Amino acid sequence: MGTIHSNTAKILVFSTEKISDPAIDMAGLLKLHYPPTVYTITIPCSSGIKPSWILYAYEKGFDGVFIAADGSDCVYGESCTEKTGNLVGKTHELMKSKNIDPARLRMAAICSVCSESFVKQMRGFNEYLLKTLHA
């Protein structure tokens, strides 16, 4: 379990350079606040995330991992949605085998204009993690 924050959970976001990064940046530009313990690692495409990275994040102390997926906007093609779904499914299975609550991994399509949606996701995820891990 990560460092216990009084009111925020540690969330690692895998975000994509071309699609979801602009939305997360825009959230900052619009001063749409979300917990400061949300950290982003930029990757080219959400379907390139290895389950081992996600498990490593839990092992090291992150409370939750969020995949800001490309969805149908992926610049690398339409198969991204299915492949990202597959890797999330595979990771959920691995999490179950390690007794990690699968709900600590969330995924949502975040397009370049989805700033509000991203912030809403982060606030909701933070609440869930606080309730289940830090209550």
Add this chain to the structure above:
Amino acid sequence: MEKKPKKIGVYICHCGGNISDYVDVEKVRQAVEGDEIVFLSKTTMFACSDANQRDMVEDIKANDLDGVVVASCSPKLHLTTFRNVSERANLNKYTYVHANIREQASWAHSDNKMGATEKAIHLVKAAIAKSRYAEALESNKVKAVKAVAVIGAGVAGLKAAISLAEKDTEVILIEREAEVGGRVAQWGSLFSSQETGREMIDRLSAQLKLHKNINLLTNSEVVGNKGSVGNIALKIRRKDPETGAEVMTEMTVGSVLMATGFDYYKPQQAEFGYGVSDRVITMPEFKKVIDTQTSKKLMYNGREVKNIAYIYCVGSRQTDGENTYCSRNCCTSTIHAAVTARQKFSNIQNYHFNRGLRTYGKQEILYADSLRQGDIYFQSYEDGLPVVSVEGKKTIVKVNDVLTANREIEVEADLVVLVTGMVPQTDNSVGSLFKLPKGRDKFYNEVHMKLRPVETVIDGITIAGACQGPKNIAESVNSALSAATKSYSIISKGELESQPLVATIDPSKCSWCGACEKACPFDAILKVDKDGKTIAEINNTVCKGCGMCAPVCEPDAVNLIACSSAEIMSMIDALV
């Protein structure tokens, strides 16, 4: 021989106060200065300034640095700037690593300074961790189609198309309506041009026809797009004006220039008497009235108009509504209409109920003309807006005028003109198609209003004219010329430099199962025999660096350059 440890420089930017107002940048610097590979760490007022860039080059050369980390704004804005700095200091540009502590720390957490500082420290540490792995790489080249699609054939779209055509580029000019010209084609006399709006559009249309490399598609809309900068395939739906039949065509361009214009604000029912009294109209309606009438007397609805009350900032600078912005051009547009009305018709008296005039630049001349001819100006603030009341056949406008010590002023107006501002296009389907971000004002947003004023965060898509925010004709034309040049610069070489971030295979771990080949959408995985073993090999010229092959590899033999497991995990270590 043991590998020499890396030496890097870390620069933490104040961004004026955009970062340092919320993030303690000195604390960030102190938190990272002791890192094993950090040779020097500095804070700087503006990392992107010429002076700091020069200092960085000197630092890199003098200290023989192997890499640089800059913690500043979004990499969308300055990644290239600092990569170029590295190159000027004879460092490979891919050894540069960026940390975004403005959009993702100081601005996002401006409500929590401690939290923002703590986050910034972690982000910079993660960038330093990434920097350990950053290697010298050579860029890839991809072909770019030497054609630009200009969407919208208003004054901005026309100017942009002509400018691009003069640069010897194929242009596809796509207009939803049957005619080109947009709003300007509907306008009469202009300030400070001697032309009418129609004449200006006719002149531009004539110029357009001289260019064989402009393909004008009217009655056409973009309904689909695929691909990315350099190769954007557009699906265009064209409606035959006579038969109404729809034809779909596909065209590929390297860049798209959006010039889709604006809508006028439509007042709410009863807003300043609109829709309640037939003597209350909007500025676009008033302009049509004065442009089309030829008699000596100004007539409206069969009645002579003498006293005209103009109520400014209707739908702009709202305190209760969404449109908090100033529409910029309406003050000038109103005074121009008032001066025109007074010159064209007899016995006109203009009363301007404003909230502070913004006739900037040469437009001040028009304001002086209006004062000379006897127009009367009343001013109020947002807490004391004019009130329009209909009393029998009379329309009364009342205000407490701040220019005369809040004296109550009452004007019986024959016509009340609501000075309505610009709002974003109601139909935003084309913007949604390209996923163009919008700002707080709901107009399309540029990357940076000063540094990259016509680029969007979507690579290859530029914006021009009033789709980006309220602008007058001159400002729209300037932005159109700028966007045309930017779009041209993207595709002019016929090829684009792409990041050499391709997949790699560890032959010692790979024993060919074919999973990566199946996952790759670009056929970039080859099955080869090497040293008596069948393994996968990456075709670097085809690999796009998406990484789809990596998670499906059970023995974990696949990694992306600059996104390897070692890098990602070291970043996780730094962030937690």
